[in-house]
Amino acid sequence: MGSSPGPNPAATDAGAATGAGAAPAPASSLPIALKVGFTLNTPDGLRQISFGLEEDADGVKVNWTIAFTLFERTDNTKPFGDPIVSLNVFVATTLHANAAVAAHKGLTPAQTAHATGPAADAARAANAGTMPLPVAQNIIQSCLR
Amino acid sequence: MLAGILAGTAFLASAQQPTGTAVLPDEHPSMSGVLPCVRGVNFETGKYNVANVTVDDPFRFLYWIEGRANSVEAQLRSRLQGHPFTYQSAGADALALIDATRFVPDTPGTFVVSFEKVSVVNCNAAAKTLDVVYRIYSTAPPIAGSGATEMQQQAETSPQYVAGLTKAGSPLALVPSGGYNPAWGVLAGGNAALSLPPGGPFDTFSLNGQASGSMRSAAATLSGSASPLGAIQHWNWRLNYGNDVAPAGSMTLSKADASGQFDAQTRPFRQGAVFARFGAMAERGTMQSTATATPLPPNTVASAAYGSLKGFSGLSSRTRHDTFAASYGLELGSIGPSARVDWRKHIADVVNEFWIPLGDHKPLEVESRFTAGLIQVPHSIPLAARFFGGGGDGYFIPGDAWQIRDVPVIRAIPANRFYQTGQGAGADRFAAVNLTVSYPVKHRPIMPKDLSADPDFNQLMAAQIVSAASAEQNYYSWKDPHFALAYAELPKLAGLLDTLNSAVNAAQSAHPGLLPDEFTDCSTQLFTASFHVKAARDDKKVARYGDVAVLLPADPEDDLKAVHDSCAVALNGQLNDPAVTAGASDVDAEGTKMFGLFNAIDQKAAAAKAARDIEFVQRTLNTLFKDLNIFSVSPVFVFDAATIGPLGGTRIGPGGGIRLELASYVNFTLGYAWNVNRQVNEGSGAVFFSIGTRDLFH
Numbered sequence: 001m002g003s004s005p006g007p008n009p010a011a012t013d014a015g016a017a018t019g020a021g022a023a024p025a026p027a028s029s030l031p032i033a034l035k036v037g038f039t040l041n042t043p044d045g046l047r048q049i050s051f052g053l054e055e056d057a058d059g060v061k062v063n064w065t066i067a068f069t070l071f072e073r074t075d076n077t078k079p080f081g082d083p084i085v086s087l088n089v090f091v092a093t094t095l096h097a098n099a100a101v102a103a104h105k106g107l108t109p110a111q112t113a114h115a116t117g118p119a120a121d122a123a124r125a126a127n128a129g130t131m132p133l134p135v136a137q138n139i140i141q142s143c144l145r
Numbered sequence: 146m147l148a149g150i151l152a153g154t155a156f157l158a159s160a161q162q163p164t165g166t167a168v169l170p171d172e173h174p175s176m177s178g179v180l181p182c183v184r185g186v187n188f189e190t191g192k193y194n195v196a197n198v199t200v201d202d203p204f205r206f207l208y209w210i211e212g213r214a215n216s217v218e219a220q221l222r223s224r225l226q227g228h229p230f231t232y233q234s235a236g237a238d239a240l241a242l243i244d245a246t247r248f249v250p251d252t253p254g255t256f257v258v259s260f261e262k263v264s265v266v267n268c269n270a271a272a273k274t275l276d277v278v279y280r281i282y283s284t285a286p287p288i289a290g291s292g293a294t295e296m297q298q299q300a301e302t303s304p305q306y307v308a309g310l311t312k313a314g315s316p317l318a319l320v321p322s323g324g325y326n327p328a329w330g331v332l333a334g335g336n337a338a339l340s341l342p343p344g345g346p347f348d349t350f351s352l353n354g355q356a357s358g359s360m361r362s363a364a365a366t367l368s369g370s371a372s373p374l375g376a377i378q379h380w381n382w383r384l385n386y387g388n389d390v391a392p393a394g395s396m397t398l399s400k401a402d403a404s405g406q407f408d409a410q411t412r413p414f415r416q417g418a419v420f421a422r423f424g425a426m427a428e429r430g431t432m433q434s435t436a437t438a439t440p441l442p443p444n445t446v447a448s449a450a451y452g453s454l455k456g457f458s459g460l461s462s463r464t465r466h467d468t469f470a471a472s473y474g475l476e477l478g479s480i481g482p483s484a485r486v487d488w489r490k491h492i493a494d495v496v497n498e499f500w501i502p503l504g505d506h507k508p509l510e511v512e513s514r515f516t517a518g519l520i521q522v523p524h525s526i527p528l529a530a531r532f533f534g535g536g537g538d539g540y541f542i543p544g545d546a547w548q549i550r551d552v553p554v555i556r557a558i559p560a561n562r563f564y565q566t567g568q569g570a571g572a573d574r575f576a577a578v579n580l581t582v583s584y585p586v587k588h589r590p591i592m593p594k595d596l597s598a599d600p601d602f603n604q605l606m607a608a609q610i611v612s613a614a615s616a617e618q619n620y621y622s623w624k625d626p627h628f629a630l631a632y633a634e635l636p637k638l639a640g641l642l643d644t645l646n647s648a649v650n651a652a653q654s655a656h657p658g659l660l661p662d663e664f665t666d667c668s669t670q671l672f673t674a675s676f677h678v679k680a681a682r683d684d685k686k687v688a689r690y691g692d693v694a695v696l697l698p699a700d701p702e703d704d705l706k707a708v709h710d711s712c713a714v715a716l717n718g719q720l721n722d723p724a725v726t727a728g729a730s731d732v733d734a735e736g737t738k739m740f741g742l743f744n745a746i747d748q749k750a751a752a753a754k755a756a757r758d759i760e761f762v763q764r765t766l767n768t769l770f771k772d773l774n775i776f777s778v779s780p781v782f783v784f785d786a787a788t789i790g791p792l793g794g795t796r797i798g799p800g801g802g803i804r805l806e807l808a809s810y811v812n813f814t815l816g817y818a819w820n821v822n823r824q825v826n827e828g829s830g831a832v833f834f835s836i837g838t839r840d841l842f843h
Contacts, residue, residue: 028179028180028181028266028267029182029264029265029266030183030264030268031262031264032232032235032236032263032265033232033235033236033237033240033261033262033263034260034261034262034263035240035244035259035261035262036258036259036260036605036606036608036609037244037257037258037260037261038256038257038259038609038612038613038616039249039256039258039259040616041256042686042687047688050257051612052244052259054237054240056232056236056237058187058189058232060185060187065237067240067241069244088237103605103608104604104605104608105608105611106607106608106609106610106612106614106615107611107612107615108615109615109616109618109619109622109748109751109752110694110699110701111615112612112615112616112618112619113619113691113694113695114691114694114695114700114701114702115691116616116619116687116688116691117680117688117689117690117691117692117695118677118680118691118692118695118700118702119691120688121676121677121692131676135673139702142700142701142702145701
């Protein structure tokens with residue numbers, strides 16, 4: 001395991017705040033980012049699609065991002081190497097609630113079908129220059145609609 | 146419309162509101178010796194510096210995970226430590242680096258669920274410093290076999306197998322093993338397995354052996370497997386060569402054989418709680434013995450070349466705290482003409498393991514096994530094919546994936562020393578019950594308690610399993626015949642979209658400068674729909690499902706409706722071009738037909754199949770999260786009772802010992818069992834000891 005934060009004498013001050021009638025003690029650990037992901041390896045081993053939902057908080061604001069990555073290879077005996085496409089799509093505020101539901105409840109079959117089909121195709125087309133990137137981002141984001 | 150999409154998406158990409166829907170878990174309670182970090186403080190504008198960076202992965206005890214975690218930790222420290230804290234560098238940028246490190250192997254046909262959390266701790270407002278902690282958890286649980294009793298046993302000694310974290314790093318696996326048996330002395334050996342390149346019929350070549358001063362056992366195996374989704378969920382096949390020599394009292398028994406076998410596992414049924422297995426094996430070899438002074442039972446020969454056919458089947462189940470398997474095997478053996486059955490061997494083996502949590506990660510484990518065998522000899526049988534019992538184990542078929550015990554095990558008697566019957570050496574029937582109870586008195590969970598007990602973590606991980614089930618459901622929907630019918634309409638739809646596109650282009654040429662936005666919107670929607678039709682017709686199997694769905698109301702995009710709205714309504718509502726009207730009408734009609742076919746897909750059945758596939762995975766992960774320890778010390782109580790016949794008598798052997806498990810590093814059980822009703826020439830009991838060690842290359 002990696003090294004852990006060492007003890008700090010000043011910490012006793014924080015602990016002293018806990019007691020009858022006192023305000024709850026501030027947390028020791030404060031999350032600033034969370035990412036959950038689902039990766040599908042196709043049975044032939046030639047394609048890997050990764051769909052991640054990332055929540056970032058800076059203490060005031062909350063942002064949601066879709067991290068979409070597509071790997072392809074022609075020989076499944078060799079590593080995937082660099083992704084064909086790696087797109088981070090900011091989730092519109094209007095879809096934040098949907099993003100939270102997807103993170104907490106999982107993707108529905110329709111959302112999964114969209115992620116592995118149209119979203120992957122759009123990402124690849126954007127990478128090949130046959131589809132404008134914002135259009136591809138919009139299609140990817142539709143996974144949360 | 147295209148311009149609108151561009152502008153809208155650019156807005157979506159840049160617009161970030163002060164508040165949003167959050168799922169970030171609540172902070173952990175105060176930890177002694179660590180300064181608190183207060184929610185609501187912006188540590189970036191507050192000019193904090195990063196004092197320390199830690200990467201935490203519960204599977205860091207594996208060599209290859211440790212190596213990658215060390216690498217990531219070093220890179221993050223280089224980037225962050227001693228530098229001003231920013232949310233971008235500590236959050237999204239760092240997570241991108243972690244993702245690129247790939248902590249899970251790329252196993253075809255699997256899914257991976259991952260959880261990554263970044264936290265700040267030890268926030269020192271006076272010094273303006275804080276620490277950043279990265280907690281990573283990734284797993285690729287195998288779907289097939291998750292419900293088997295063998296998988297539960299493997300989870301306890303090598304949890305990385307049930308987490309899908311084995312097939313990475315070196316293609317060579319080398320696992321030493323050892324043990325002690327009073328009949329054989331100190332044993333040493335191991336297993337070497339080489340992963341073969343994909344694409345061939347076999348994926349692993351392995352050598353396995355153990356030897357002591359008086360026995361040796363060696364095996365070479367080529368094995369392969371496949372996990373198709375369907376009624377049969379998993380196939381295994383093997384080619385085996387084995388050579389064993391072991392003492393049995395004053396005799397020595399030996400066997401050399403070559404065999405080929407397969408077995409299959411069905412998709413779970415009965416609410417996803419049970420699955421069936423079946424298989425067959427053909428074997429040819431020799432069995433020999435040095436039984437010169439020992440009386441042999443009737444129709445028994447000391448040595449012979451032989452051939453046999455084996456068939457085996459069984460049921461397995463797994464619930465939250467219980468695994469169960471019942472297996473039956475039949476062997477038809479011959480030492481004479483190959484068409485003649487010289488002996489028939491029947492084996493029944495029932496094994497159950499349940500564990501009751503009596504405190505956090507402190508399960509009371511009860512392993513019980515009932516095994517019975519019967520040999521019928523219409524002609525003759527080699528001595529070594531009869532039953533020899535004691536403290537040594539033996540199985541009906543080679544391999545670890547399905548273990549059907551075929552010897553009477555009683556740990557109070559040394560291996561192969563329980564065989565004297567009223568007719569001579571080697572029993573033709575037996576029944577045995579074996580019970581092992583253990584409870585950890587010292588332990589350390591694999592999953593840190595603050596993580597495994599975190600309801601947010603559990604919910605988020607469960608959600609990823611739901612996503613996996615959704616992908617499985619799509620697979621079964623894709624296999625539905627109605628999808629094939631809908632898919633078959635794509636060439637016609639492609640032609641109709643082309644016709645409409647031509648009509649729109651012709652209309653635009655005929656009316657230059659008229660309705661420019663409407664023409665652009667219509668062309669864009671036609672391009673998108675045609676793009677998805679073309680994508681669906683590419684050879685990419687199950688991904689076609691989403692490409693067909695996106696054309697229809699099954700997907701929020703609903704391409705054909707967008708074509709209708711933009712071309713037939715927005716554009717042609719003003720243009721009234723007859724060719725566009727006809728083209729749009731044809732596309733609408735075809736879309737309606739396709740949606741009717743698509744809607745006929747039995748989604749309920751697909752969902753049920755997917756749920757059954759995933760059910761065992763969820764239970765296995767629950768065990769991993771809530772019950773398994775990376776380290777434990779447990780007192781062990783054992784009780785065995787075995788009887789052999791004809792007229793071999795019954796032996797009872799209670800005992801006790803201690804078990805140490807250091808997951809993936811070493812596990813051993815040491816104990817002593819008393820032979821409470823020992824007979825002439827039998828000892829008062831026996832020491833039992835086994836040891837397994839970690840894979841040296843992983």
